[in-house]
Amino acid sequence: MKIKILLVDDHAIVRCGIRSLIERNENLTVCGEAENLKEAYRMVIDLKPDIVLLDIKLPDGDGITGCREMLKLNSEIKIIILTAYAEDHIVIEAIKAGAGGYLLKNVESSRIIKAIIEVYNGAAYLDPSVTEGILKELKGKKEDISNLLTPRDVEILELISVGKTNKEIGEILFIAEKTVRNYVSKIMQKIGVNNRTEAAIFWNKQKSLK
Numbered sequence: 001m002k003i004k005i006l007l008v009d010d011h012a013i014v015r016c017g018i019r020s021l022i023e024r025n026e027n028l029t030v031c032g033e034a035e036n037l038k039e040a041y042r043m044v045i046d047l048k049p050d051i052v053l054l055d056i057k058l059p060d061g062d063g064i065t066g067c068r069e070m071l072k073l074n075s076e077i078k079i080i081i082l083t084a085y086a087e088d089h090i091v092i093e094a095i096k097a098g099a100g101g102y103l104l105k106n107v108e109s110s111r112i113i114k115a116i117i118e119v120y121n122g123a124a125y126l127d128p129s130v131t132e133g134i135l136k137e138l139k140g141k142k143e144d145i146s147n148l149l150t151p152r153d154v155e156i157l158e159l160i161s162v163g164k165t166n167k168e169i170g171e172i173l174f175i176a177e178k179t180v181r182n183y184v185s186k187i188m189q190k191i192g193v194n195n196r197t198e199a200a201i202f203w204n205k206q207k208s209l210k
Helices: 012-022 037-047 063-073 088-096 109-120 128-139 151-161 166-173 177-191 196-209
Strands: 003-008 028-034 051-054 078-083 101-104
Touching (some): 003 109, 028 037, 037 063, 078 088, 101 128, 151 166, 166 177
Parallel strands (some): 003 028, 003 051, 051 078, 078 101
């Protein structure tokens, strides 16, 4: 089965270029295009895309609000922000809203395909040019968390950082999926993050400091 992608951008020429790029890959297909959030919400329900490529600035709202609303409509979809805006606070708000990836429109075409596949498989993907600002934001959190995390917490964080779902983590560690959910919730409280994407970025930062 091909990965179904919904394009949400108010510029037809941008959508055309991205569609052309995506459909060169035999594993990907564009299932729909929307030029505003109203159209996008309807398509999320009707077309059930796997991935939404979403711009930040749209005629009837912003992509951060759109991200939250789309995930309410379908919690299974994955959202990648594809925009011209690189401000740190926008990137951080997008991640907090549930975006699994953040790309700038001047990114190499190969990175767009890579991001789609990685986010589809559960990993987080950030444009290298915006990563530094995110890491600075997370640096305010505890640098040494060895006294906060148990060995099991570390195992789970490592699996989250490579995109594993709760079900997959349970199968790998031989524990119930419900138990994994409880662990993940407590881990997020310990390290002060709001979702799995932030947790993955935080853990990768911790590993880079060692």
